[in-house]
Amino acid sequence: xxVRERLAELNIAGVVSAxxxxxxxxxxxxxxxxxxxxxxxxxxAEKVAVAYMLEAKNPVISVNGNVAALxxxxxxxxxxxxxxxxxxxxxxxxxxxxxxxxxxxxAAGAKKVLGRNLDARLEGISSDRALCTSEGIFSADVVxxxxxxxxxxxxxxxxxxxxxxxxxxxxSRTARAATVTIVDELxxxxxxxxxxxxxxxxxxxxxxxxxxxFDNMTNLKRMVQAICSHLQTD
Amino acid sequence: xxVRERLAELNIAGVVSAxxxxxxxxxxxxxxxxxxxxxxxxxxAEKVAVAYMLEAKNPVISVNGNVAALxxxxxxxxxxxxxxxxxxxxxxxxxxxxxxxxxxxxAAGAKKVLGRNLDARLEGISSDRALCTSEGIFSADVVxxxxxxxxxxxxxxxxxxxxxxxxxxxxSRTARAATVTIVDELxxxxxxxxxxxxxxxxxxxxxxxxxxxFDNMTNLKRMVQAICSHLQTD
Numbered sequence: 001x002x003v004r005e006r007l008a009e010l011n012i013a014g015v016v017s018a019x020x021x022x023x024x025x026x027x028x029x030x031x032x033x034x035x036x037x038x039x040x041x042x043x044x045a046e047k048v049a050v051a052y053m054l055e056a057k058n059p060v061i062s063v064n065g066n067v068a069a070l071x072x073x074x075x076x077x078x079x080x081x082x083x084x085x086x087x088x089x090x091x092x093x094x095x096x097x098x099x100x101x102x103x104x105x106x107a108a109g110a111k112k113v114l115g116r117n118l119d120a121r122l123e124g125i126s127s128d129r130a131l132c133t134s135e136g137i138f139s140a141d142v143v144x145x146x147x148x149x150x151x152x153x154x155x156x157x158x159x160x161x162x163x164x165x166x167x168x169x170x171x172s173r174t175a176r177a178a179t180v181t182i183v184d185e186l187x188x189x190x191x192x193x194x195x196x197x198x199x200x201x202x203x204x205x206x207x208x209x210x211x212x213x214f215d216n217m218t219n220l221k222r223m224v225q226a227i228c229s230h231l232q233t234d
Numbered sequence: 235x236x237v238r239e240r241l242a243e244l245n246i247a248g249v250v251s252a253x254x255x256x257x258x259x260x261x262x263x264x265x266x267x268x269x270x271x272x273x274x275x276x277x278x279a280e281k282v283a284v285a286y287m288l289e290a291k292n293p294v295i296s297v298n299g300n301v302a303a304l305x306x307x308x309x310x311x312x313x314x315x316x317x318x319x320x321x322x323x324x325x326x327x328x329x330x331x332x333x334x335x336x337x338x339x340x341a342a343g344a345k346k347v348l349g350r351n352l353d354a355r356l357e358g359i360s361s362d363r364a365l366c367t368s369e370g371i372f373s374a375d376v377v378x379x380x381x382x383x384x385x386x387x388x389x390x391x392x393x394x395x396x397x398x399x400x401x402x403x404x405x406s407r408t409a410r411a412a413t414v415t416i417v418d419e420l421x422x423x424x425x426x427x428x429x430x431x432x433x434x435x436x437x438x439x440x441x442x443x444x445x446x447x448f449d450n451m452t453n454l455k456r457m458v459q460a461i462c463s464h465l466q467t468d
Contacts, residue, residue: 008252018242018255025259029403032260033267169263171465228462231405 003070003187010069014100017092020066023147030168031185033227041222042184043192048214049144049164049180050082050196051207056142056162059084060114064091067146067186068101072108074190075146079110081197084144087136088115091149093128125155145174146186153177170223181216183223237304237421244303248334251326254300257381264402265419267461275456276418277426282448283378283398283414284316284430285441290376290396293318294348298325301380301420302335306342308424309380313344315431318378321370322349325383327362359389379408380420387411404457415450417457 007024010016038046053059061084063075068088079086088101102113118131120138129152132138143156146166150173156163157177165178166189175181182189200207241258244250250258272280287293295318297309302322313320322335336347352365354372363386366372377390380400384407390397391411399412400423409415416423434441 004253004256007256011252018245019238021252021255022238022241022259022262025256025261026263026266027259028256029260029263032403169266224465228465231458231462 007066007069010065010104013104014094014097015104016065016069017094017097019092020064020069024066027147027168027185030170030183030227033230034168034183034223035226035230036185038184038188038192039223039226041219041226042182042189044210044214045180045182045219046184046189046192047196047200048210049182050193050200051210052142052162052164052180053082053084053144054197054200055207055211056084056140058140059142059144060136060140061086061144062089062137062146062148063087063101063105063113063115064089064147065097065101068104071187071190072105072110074187074194076105076108076110078190078194078197081194085136085140086110086113087133088113089132089137089152091129122152122155122159124158125151130155145178146189148174150174150177170220170227175220179216180214181220183220241300241303244299244338248328248331249338250299250303251328251331253326254298254303258300261381261402261419264404264417264461267464268402268417268457269460269464270419272418272422272426273457273460275453275460276416276423278444278448279414279416279453280418280423280426281430281434282444283416284427284434285444286376286396286398286414287316287318287378288431288434289441289445290318290374292374293376293378294370294374295320295378296323296371296380296382297321297335297339297347297349298323298381299331299335302338305421305424306339306344308421308428310339310342310344312424312428312431315428319370319374320344320347321367322347323366323371323386325363356386356389356393358392359385364389379412380423382408384408384411404454404461409454413450414448415454417454 007016061079105113114133114136120132120134121130142162144164153174154177163178164180165174166182166186167175170183241250295313339347348367348370354366354368355364376396378398387408388411397412398414399408400416401409404417
């Protein structure tokens with residue numbers, strides 16, 4: 001309830017779009033179906049994602065209005081500890097909204113947020129959804145996309161990037177396009193990821209073991225099973 | 235997409251609340267999991283609900299902001315053909331919002347909409363959620379609640395009313411509290427219901443057969459199975 005009120009307030013403030021509120025509701029439904037908990041498979045996916053980020057040359061965290069609204073502190077903390085860049089990428093690019101989202105992150109303590117000046121384009125998606133920054137997402141080898149839409153996730157994968165998605169819908173196009181899909185609620189996933197950084201920072205063999213033993217299709221299948229068991233036993 | 239834009243516009247106009255947008259998203263997720271179609275079980279539940287409405291002495295359709303926004307014409311058409319009363323009942327009673335929702339229905343052609351003067355209370359729910367009208371929901375024997383929350387659905391059932399719910403979540407409290415739960419998307423369910431009225435208006439034996447042979451727990455179990463098969467074969 002507190003989360004919903006915060007989103008409603010930030011909708012009025014222009015950080016969260018109406019479509020963002022509806023998308024949040026979709027996430028709520030899937031989280032409800034998972035029992036509103038981090039499953040052991042989700043926790044494993046969170047560790048694998050951190051392993052990829054620590055192995056990356058230029059990891060970037062893509063942030064939209066909902067992500068900025070829901071957990072600005074955790075995004076900043078993860079970006080600082082990896083370290084990774086933060087780039088604001090909106091689905092609904094209304095005039096002035098990028099500035100509002102960047103300002104919201106800066107008010108929470110973010111130092112250098114990319115996304116004000118979009119000087120590069122991803123291949124294969126239309127119009128302004130393709131825009132990104134050359135020092136951020138365009139040149140990234142690993143991109144964490146919390147709550148991303150399918151078109152962009154697929155374009156990032158086609159561009160050869162390692163895509164780490166946080167998406168509560170295990171059968172979404174984003175979930176399928178990603179290298180690692182964390183099927184968990186964002187405000188639970190990020191603290192888990194931040195904790196894993198400490199464990200994995202010095203442990204290169206464990207990072208590589210996590211990466212090489214992970215299969216995203218198996219992961220997604222298990223998440224579907226978790227939803228069905230919760231639905232049927234409830 | 236058109237639906238989302240209409241909801242976003244009516245959110246700005248004060249008919250749909252921010253919480254209503256989030257709730258719409260939850261519905262979208264469940265509808266997606268059902269394959270965005272009316273299953274044969276949902277169609278049966280729609281017929282049974284119409285049978286109950288035609289058998290009723292004082293049937294009432296409870297309408298909230300989302301329902302008024304999504305399908306005012308269909309609500310009015312169903313109310314006229316049964317005939318049933320329409321009562322506006324909001325989850326978020328912000329000053330002036332009832333008037334906006336009533337005006338929205340009247341602009342679509344509704345003649346006499348109840349809900350401006352709430353002069354009765356349901357037992358067992360707190361504060362203003364308990365309010366209703368004495369000539370409408372309070373004295374109704376059958377209430378159709380599209381997109382209702384669990385507290386009110388349970389209070390209506392405890393008050394001895396036949397509760398007909400339209401709810402895409404087959405494991406929600408509303409779905410379980412109802413006598414008949416239509417697990418279908420509102421804009422598909424209402425036209426199906428309107429069509430059934432013609433078939434059932436003169437056929438009293440068929441109405442009673444439909445009512446006596448329907449079991450809501452079996453219905454809900456089948457809807458859960460439909461979701462799981464769609465998730466696992468997709």
